[in-house]
Each structure stands twice: as structure tokens, then as C-alpha cells.
């Protein structure tokens with residue numbers, strides 16, 4: 001048994017160093033730090049060295065003249081090519097400035113109060129701010145997380161972080177928010193290798209995008225109408241980084257969820273506008289259902305191949321006919337292509353439904369409602385691949401109202417009334433990842449959240465504002481061809497005949513017995529050789 005008297009206290013021997021050795025160690029340490037700083041900031045070092053030399057050589061004029069010249073060159077650069085000016089000149093300088101004087105100064109306090117600092121071994125450990133890049137609208141902070149942290153912890157604190165740095169909006173990305181540039185030409189190989197290094201996967205790092213200037217506060221003008229729409233990138237909205245948000249419409253259905261007066265109309269009309277070139281050429285056919293009696297869409301009637309706005313019977317017929325078109329294409333294209341490419345002979349059919357709940361939940365006639373639900377279910381589950389797409393808007397995304405919610409691969413959430421509705425529209429966890437669609441301010445009409453291709457984090461965008469005058473102009477200039485409604489005439493076209501197939505070799509049928517036993521059974525009754 002151990003008693004208190006048996007215990008030994010072991011203390012490490014203290015190493016007593018002479019004072020001069022400690023002083024040399026400290027000097028070496030500071031020298032090394034200074035050298036390391038110079039290596040990490042070569043531009044600043046060169047500027048200081050050149051500035052000092054010029055000052056010694058020419059006095060004050062040696063500093064003032066180059067500064068004025070640099071400012072004039074910078075102004076000229078900005079005037080001639082603003083985007084490259086931001087990328088290579090103003091962005092890095094502003095980023096550095098804001099890193100030192102905005103983010104570093106508040107870092108410890110912000111991390112601690114946003115619950116992102118950890119305590120380990122009686123010490124507070126903070127996430128490390130590695131870099132800040134700025135552009136016209138955003139600051140992108142590269143942050144090394146504390147060991148054991150996940151990007152979700154930062155995503156939960158997104159709003160707190162934005163306010164901690166004096167802004168209203170921020171977003172947290174687990175991977176770099178920008179895409180690697182497409183390189184071509186002589187240096188493509190070398191630059192591609194550099195990009196691979198820059199865009200490598202860094203699981204210990206998160207990217208906090210702080211919205212410095214909210215580019216979505218101002219109205220977004222309608223986008224140009226392309227004569228041939230690019231169905232893989234239709235520009236519909238402005239992003240926070242001032243770039244266009246483009247919809248990939250091929251082989252997808254689109255669901256737009258938003259409370260009343262949130263601007264669903266501007267999403268639908270922005271889409272109609274960028275498709276207008278295809279509508280007039282016959283590459284796109286819009287079949288529009290407006291259960292609100294034509295309030296929203298009657299003004300653009302000439303653009304639509306089919307339009308139903310008064311009778312629910314007619315709306316059900318329209319959907320049934322869309323299913324017929326889909327079936328015909330399925331039969332014709334089976335085995336030929338995997339995804340339908342729109343052509344003049346085989347146009348893209350886009351069924352636009354404003355306020356879908358009127359068809360799926362509020363319709364009194366049960367039989368009609370069932371008929372509509374059947375057609376919608378078929379279109380949503382099978383139509384995308386054969387170019388019969390559904391774009392639907394609705395106010396209430398609950399399951400009882402829209403049972404087919406999960407069949408829409410592309411979702412857009414405008415302003416919503418409840419936090420729970422955000423995940424219903426955009427998918428589970430979208431609100432935690434920063435889609436605060438239930439906290440839209442009053443001015444934010446046509447502002448919404450979308451999921452960008454390839455990133456799980458939602459992006460905030462504002463759709464272009466299409467006024468009634470724009471709609472009238474569009475209808476006058478890009479009306480659908482006279483025979484646009486006649487797509488059903490194509491149904492019933494000869495379908496490909498069944499290809500001739502060689503008969504399959506016949507399998508030997510019989511009891512499941514081992515070959516040795518079968519041989520015995522197969523012997524001729526007169527004891528001959530096995531067959």
C-alpha cells in the first residue's frame with residue numbers, strides 16, 4: 001500500500017543561462033523575424049529601399065514625383081481597364097490595408113465574442129487570419145481554423161462575424177469562393193500549374209466573405225437579350241461580387257419560393273427576357289399557366305406558345321399535353337441521346353407556372369387536382385432529360401402544399417416569412433450555411449438566395465427588374481412564331497422501328513444437380529455412353 005511518505009516530488013532541473021547568452025538569443029530571434037518579414041513582403045521592402053535611395057539622391061522631389069506619377073498611371077489604368085486594375089492593383093493594396101487596420105485590430109475580440117476562440121492547455125487559441133483580398137464590393141478573408149474546428153462552426157456564426165466587423169452581410173465558404181481562371185495560350189501550362197497550387201484543397205482553411213459594399217441595394221437593369229440563348233448560362237441576376245448569376249436551364253426544373261410581394265415575378269420575367277431570342281426564332285416554346293387570372297402574365301401573351309389563365313380545366317389540359325409531348329420525345333429519343341438538345345424541329349418546352357399551390361393544394365375540384373398532380377409528377381420526374389421543363393413559383397413551400405418539392409433540382413429562395421421555410425425551399429441546412437431568406441429587409445424585392453454550381457454554400461443575388469414597359473417592348477419585338485402552339489402536331493411522328501436482334505442462346509433447363517450425377521441419369525437405359 002502506498003502512503004503519503006512514499007510519494008516523491010520530481011522537479012526538472014532549472015537551466016541557468018548567463019544573461020549575455022539570453023541577450024544574444026533575443027537579438028538573433030528578432031533578426032530572424034525581421035528577415036522573415038522582409039522575405040514575405042518583398043514589394044514593401046523594394047518600395048522602402050527605392051524610396052529611401054531616391055530621397056537621399058534627390059531630396060523631397062525624389063519621393064513626391066514618383067508618387068504623383070504612380071497616382072496618374074493608376075487613374076489611367078482604372079479608366080482604361082477597371083477589372084484588371086482591381087485585380088492587380090487596387091484589390092491587393094486595399095486588402096492589405098484592411099487586413100492591418102480593420103480585421104487585425106478587431107480580430108481577438110471578434111473571434112472571442114463570436115465563440116470561435118478555443119482554450120487549450122490554459123491558453124486561448126484563435127483562428128489565424130492569413131490573408132485579405134478585396135475587390136469592388138467584397139473582402140475575402142482566408143482563415144486558418146483552430147485544430148478540431150469545422151467550417152460549420154464559422155457558418156453558424158456568419159451573421160455575428162458580419163456585424164463584428166461592422167457589416168450587415170457575410171458568407172462562409174469551406175472552399176475558395178472563386179473558380180480557377182481558364183488559361184489559354186503560350187503560358188497556359190505554367191499558369192495552369194500555378195493555379196493548381198493556388199486552388200489546391202486546404203481543409204484547415206475557411207474563407208469568410210464580408211460584403212463591404214452591398215451591390216444588391218440598387219436596382220438591377222434588365223440584361224441584354226441574346227439572339228441565341230445559352231441554355232447552360234442564362235444571366236438572370238447580379239451577385240454580391242458584381243458578377244452575373246447565370247441559370248443552367250438545360251435538363252433541370254426550377255422552383256422559386258417567396259412570400260407575397262417578394263419579387264417572384266421578376267425572376268420569371270428575367271428568365272422570359274433572356275429566352276426571348278429563342279422564343280422568336282422558335283428554339284424555345286413557353287407554355288404559361290397563370291392561375292391568378294392573367295394578372296402577372298397576360299401582358300406578355302404574344303411571347304407564349306400556350307397560355308392558360310382562367311379555367312383550371314384548360315390548365316390541366318395544358319399539362320396533359322406537355323406530358324404527351326414528353327412521351328413522344330421519350331419514344332423517339334430513347335437510345336439516341338441522353339439529354340435533349342433544343343433545335344428548331346425539337347424546341348425546348350418550358351412550362352411556367354405562377355403560384356403553383358393554386359393547382360396542387362387550393363383547387364377545390366378533387367378530380368381535377370388529382371389529374372394535375374399526376375401530370376406534374378410525370379413532368380417533374382421524367383421531363384427534364386427530354387427538354388420539357390417546369391419553372392414554378394409558389395409562396396408556401398410546405399409538403400402539403402407542394403408534394404413534389406424534392407423533384408426540383410434548381411431552387412431559388414426569395415424573401416420568406418419563416419426560418420423553417422428556407423430549408424424547405426433550398427434544402428436541409430441551407431439556412432445554417434447562410435441563406436437568411438427569412439430576414440430580408442423591406443427594400444430587398446427580387447433579392448434571393450441560390451445555390452451555386454459546385455458549392456454547397458448559398459449565394460445572395462438580386463434579379464433584374466423588368467417593368468411593364470419592358471414586358472410590352474419584349475412582347476412586341478420577340479413574339480412567338482405563328483405556329484408555336486402547334487408542337488402537338490409533331491406528336492404521332494413515326495417512331496424508330498425496333499432494331500432486329502439475334503436470338504439469345506438457349507439455356508439448358510433441368511434440375512440443379514452436379515454434372516457427375518447428371519451423366520449417370522443421362523446414360524441410355526441400355527447402359528450406353530453418356531450423352
Ligand SMILES: Nc1ncnc2c1ncn2[C@@H]1O[C@H](COP(=O)(O)OP(=O)(O)OP(=O)(O)O)[C@@H](O)[C@H]1O
Nearest residue numbers: 258259260261262263264265266445446463464465
Ligand atoms: N428585381 C426587383 N427589383 C426591384 N423591385 C422589384 C423587383 N422585383 C419585384 N420588385 C417590386 O416588388 C413588388 C412585388 O413584386 P412582384 O409582384 O413581382 O412580387 P411577387 O412575389 O410576384 O408577388 P405576388 O406573390 O403577389 O405575385 C413590385 O412592386 C415590384 O415592383
